[in-house]
Amino acid sequence: MCNILRYEKRHEDELLALLKNEPDWNSFTSDVAIGKFRESLLNSESYICESHGAICGYVRALVDGFGVYVSELYVAPQYRNNGYGKELLGKVRQAHLEQDVYVLSDEDLYYGKLGCKRVGSVFQL
Structure with missing residues (x-):
């Protein structure tokens, strides 16, 4: 069981600590990028996933008048295969029933x- 919550500044430290454990996420958490990433989490439509009171994942989407674009989806390795990624995506989909939602990703499988x-080169939810 997990809870999906709108991302807030109070989630920042815990989420960044989780992502800093992942070498593939260095482009977001490096000293050069971290300031812009912090800002983008607050200025985009971002949600976190909590399991037993701990953040275990997040999703960030870009919203404009033409569509909704999921930029990042992350679930920590120890929480994968529990449906949390699907729930995070479902939250974005539910918030934008009137718009198309696309995923920008290289995780095709x-x-x-x-x-x-x-x-084309994206996926539609």
């Missing part, structure tokens, strides 16, 4: 497994 439809 994952999104295909979820049943997302490929549209």
Whole structure:
């Protein structure tokens, strides 16, 4: 069981500590990028996933008048295969029923497994 909450500044330290454990996320958490990443989490539509009171993942989406674009989706390795990524994506989808939601990702197998439809080089939820 998890709770999906709108990202707030109070979540920053715990989320960044989680992501700093992942070498693949260095482009977001490096000294050069961290300030811009902190700002983007607050200025985008971002949600966190909590399991037993601990942050275990997040999603960040860019919203404009033409669509909703999921930029990042992350679930910590020890929490994967519990449906948390799907729940995070579902939260974005539910918040934008009137708009198309696209995923910008290189994790094609994952999104295909979820049943997302490929549209050009992106997936549609």
